[in-house]
Amino acid sequence: MAKQSKKSAQRQGSQAHVNRREDVLERAGELMAAKGYEGTSMRDIASAVGMLPGSLYYHFPSKEALFLALHERVVSEMAHRVANALEGVEDPWDRLEAASRAHLEGLLQAGNLVAIVSPEFLGDGHEISAAIHAERRSYEAVFRALVDALPLPDEIDRRLLRLHLFGALNWTPTWYESGKGANPSDIAHQIVTVFRYAFEDRH
Incomplete structure (x- = not known):
């Protein structure tokens, strides 16, 4: 006993x-x-x-260790959310939309913690910046693969497309009001659809 x-x-x-x-x-x-x-x-x-x-x-x-743990937790939660959203989805555009929706929902639910994962939050002058950037690159690699899988014309710069997508998604928390207007799913659908129809119309 x-x-x-x-x-x-x-x-x-x-x-x-x-x-x-x-x-x-x-x-x-x-x-x-x-x-x-x-x-x-x-x-x-x-x-x-x-x-x-x-x-x-x-x-x-240390404060550095605390911030690294905090950043890792936020990024890991986002990555887990995106991975779950991609399960069973096969069409490349549908996969990008599912991941974008999960990313946006994660940003909006994170509230003020969105600032923590912003590239501008620490800048490049801190000794932990390299570790922070590595975590962020690992997460963004998922979207890089999704964009690379899209059926796009050869002249399209896929890196710029990915950056445009992140810019649109990451700006949403600055103006979004819960319960007013479109929900996160509608917003992600609209953003991805704009890209999708622009390129599909060219074929």
């Missing part, structure tokens, strides 16, 4: 650690999205979650 109680206590302690870590990431994301990376200190984050600053370092050894 004593061993069983000890294992149960260890499991509870481990889960409490995970929950506390998630609380820290959530509050850190809110603060950084509002005040910027440089404008948010570890002391600010500790205060927001009701911890002593020293206790925060038990979960994350």
Whole structure:
């Protein structure tokens, strides 16, 4: 019984650690999205979650490590969402639309965390910029493959098409109002349809 109680206590302690870590990431994301990376200190984050600053370092050894974990979580959630949306979809244009819809839904549900994954958020001057860019490139590679699979005329620059698509999708959170006008699915459909019909009309 004593061993069983000890294992149960260890499991509870481990889960409490995970929950506390998630609380820290959530509050850190809110603060950084509002005040910027440089404008948010570890002391600010500790205060927001009701911890002593020293206790925060038990979960994350530095602000850089915390931000990397936060960025990785946001990007991983987006990637998982897109992967699920692509299951069972075969037509290249339909696949691009499904991925675009999932991407847009993820952006809108992330709220202020959208700022965290913006290429401009950190810039290139930080020592963790390379790791951040690598995560972002890994995610964008999915869309690169989707665009490469499209039946397009040879003169079309697929890189520019992908950048145009991301620009349209990533700008949406700045003007979107939930419950007013088109929903995320309609918006993604409209954006992809514009490209699709423009190129299909040329054949």
